[in-house]
Amino acid sequence: MSVDDAVSDSDRKKNQYSYDRHSAEYRSQFKQITEEMHAKCPMAWTETYGGHWVAAGSHEVFELARCPAVSNDHDLRNERRGYKGISIPTASRVSAVRGGILEMDDPEHRIYRTVLNPYLSPAAVKRWEPFINDITRACLNEKIEQGSIDFVDDLANIVPAVLTLAMLGIPLKKWNMYSEPIHAAVYTPEHSPDIERVTAMHREMGLDMVNSMLEIRENPRPGIVNGLLQMRIDGEPAPDLEILGNLGLVLGGGFDTTTALTAHSLEWLSEHPDKRELLQRNLDTLLDPATEEFLRFFTPAPGDGRTFSDDIEIDGNHFKEGERLWISWAMANRDPAVFADPDKIVLDRKGNRHFSFGIGVHRCVGSNVARTVFKSMLTAVLDRMPDYHTDPDGAVHYESIGVIQGMRHLPATFTPGRKVGADLDETLEKLQRICDEQKLALPVTERKEAAVID
Amino acid sequence: MKVWVDSERCQGHTLCSMIAPDSFQLSDIDGSSSPVNEVVPADKQDQVREAAHSCPEQAILITDET
Numbered sequence: 390m391s392v393d394d395a396v397s398d399s400d401r402k403k404n405q406y407s408y409d410r411h412s413a414e415y416r417s418q419f420k421q422i423t424e425e426m427h428a429k430c431p432m433a434w435t436e437t438y439g440g441h442w443v444a445a446g447s448h449e450v451f452e453l454a455r456c457p458a459v460s461n462d463h464d465l466r467n468e469r470r471g472y473k474g475i476s477i478p479t480a481s482r483v484s485a486v487r488g489g490i491l492e493m494d495d496p497e498h499r500i501y502r503t504v505l506n507p508y509l510s511p512a513a514v515k516r517w518e519p520f521i522n523d524i525t526r527a528c529l530n531e532k533i534e535q536g537s538i539d540f541v542d543d544l545a546n547i548v549p550a551v552l553t554l555a556m557l558g559i560p561l562k563k564w565n566m567y568s569e570p571i572h573a574a575v576y577t578p579e580h581s582p583d584i585e586r587v588t589a590m591h592r593e594m595g596l597d598m599v600n601s602m603l604e605i606r607e608n609p610r611p612g613i614v615n616g617l618l619q620m621r622i623d624g625e626p627a628p629d630l631e632i633l634g635n636l637g638l639v640l641g642g643g644f645d646t647t648t649a650l651t652a653h654s655l656e657w658l659s660e661h662p663d664k665r666e667l668l669q670r671n672l673d674t675l676l677d678p679a680t681e682e683f684l685r686f687f688t689p690a691p692g693d694g695r696t697f698s699d700d701i702e703i704d705g706n707h708f709k710e711g712e713r714l715w716i717s718w719a720m721a722n723r724d725p726a727v728f729a730d731p732d733k734i735v736l737d738r739k740g741n742r743h744f745s746f747g748i749g750v751h752r753c754v755g756s757n758v759a760r761t762v763f764k765s766m767l768t769a770v771l772d773r774m775p776d777y778h779t780d781p782d783g784a785v786h787y788e789s790i791g792v793i794q795g796m797r798h799l800p801a802t803f804t805p806g807r808k809v810g811a812d813l814d815e816t817l818e819k820l821q822r823i824c825d826e827q828k829l830a831l832p833v834t835e836r837k838e839a840a841v842i843d
Numbered sequence: 844m845k846v847w848v849d850s851e852r853c854q855g856h857t858l859c860s861m862i863a864p865d866s867f868q869l870s871d872i873d874g875s876s877s878p879v880n881e882v883v884p885a886d887k888q889d890q891v892r893e894a895a896h897s898c899p900e901q902a903i904l905i906t907d908e909t
Binding site for chain 1: 869874893
């Protein structure tokens with residue numbers, strides 16, 4: 390490196406900001422750090438995790454997330470340019486498989502996404518609404534007579550898990566085998582004494598995923614697994630590892646994120662009884678905007694890593710090929726340039742073009758699932774447990790918010806009510822039968838009708 | 844008022860049809876949006892403006908010519 394290069398390099402990275410996104414301090418000081426970065430360096434260089442850029446401003450995030458010189462690729466076997474995908478630092482657990490379409494660039498990304506879309510589009514998800522509402526109903530049944538519930542363990546961990554398995558074509562009764570390791574892997578640090586148990590559960594789940602794939606290859610049945618098995622790329626089936634990567638993405642993306650959104654929203658509504666009453670009384674007009682506002686404010690998936698695939702200049706910043714970048718959806722969501730009073734939850738916020746599902750070609754493929762499942766759980770709780778009160782001493786937030794801004798527990802009490810219909814186990818058996826009989830997991834291109842629950 | 848959706852930019856966030864359900868239709872297959880009619884009736888113009896404002900990809904174009 391010449392002296393000139395060295396000077397220009399330090400000049401390029403002159404807007405430095407030192408912070409550790411995975412530390413507990415980042416969680417407790419998120420507002421202050423965000424305000425400081427917006428004011429001083431909406432595009433900053435940070436030395437943590439081997440050094441990388443951080444896009445914190447809404448404009449910077451908007452431009453970079455849609456920039457053709459920015460790559461999502463995770464090149465595990467160093468066959469292309471050795472890029473490291475969307476995790477910073479690279480997670481040690483995911484060394485064998487890349488993260489599905491989220492760690493691919495076009496045109497490869499588009500080929501797989503085209504397979505997933507007709508299972509997850511707004512019209513496709515709408516068909517599942519009666520099914521989703523029935524799982525929610527059954528979960529609340531389990532707790533409604535005793536007057537106490539943990540909204541994470543007893544509701545928000547279950548509904549997204551059961552639905553995701555149904556869409557994949559994996560038996561619903563296995564929901565716990567999938568839900569627990571995914572949830573626990575996010576909140577258990579690698580140095581935790583519990584990590585062995587979590588890793589063992591993860592292994593069991595991974596094995597079941599492989600077995601499900603092999604089983605469905607032998608005996609096809611409707612669902613995303615089958616869609617990925619049937620797809621052809623230049624006449625050839627997709628490689629098993631890429632199928633598994635995409636299954637992992639659907640599972641990982643579908644579970645803990647919606648759980649996090651639901652728990653945080655229910656907690657906030659308990660702490661703001663006037664707003665809860667307002668929402669309860671105006672669900673028909675407020676449910677949609679309130680959902681978007683909770684998404685903006687709580688941003689369950691706070692950001693994604695990328696790699697510059699070319700030397701490029703944007704707004705006077707010079708980026709070099711190979712440099713890593715963190716795109717902070719969470720910080721962009723608090724940018725006062727786009728969102729007035731960004732730290733306030735405004736249930737009927739206007740112009741709420743939030744970044745919580747990402748933007749650009751990698752917009753969360755499960756966004757319609759997330760919204761629908763969240764709305765089902767929220768409305769059912771407001772309807773059947775209208776006076777619920779969450780317990781601040783029992784609520785457990787994730788220690789750090791580097792991967793998911795989630796919650797481990799959210800206990801609540803409420804005036805007991807009556808059961809409606811069957812309990813969870815019986816309901817899961819019934820829903821499995823309905824799933825099979827009505828072939829609910831077919832893509833919307835092959836089945837348009839909504840589920841009919843008997 | 845006229846409205847267009849830039850299909851290169853639209854990524855199927857669905858906010859436009861949530862805000863202005865009579866003015867935008869979504870593809871069954873991937874949720875990408877298109878206007879129901881290019882010309883926006885007077886009583887839908889506020890909704891369409893709000894939809895354009897709320898588009899995460901800034902993919903909705905409107906002109907105020909009638």
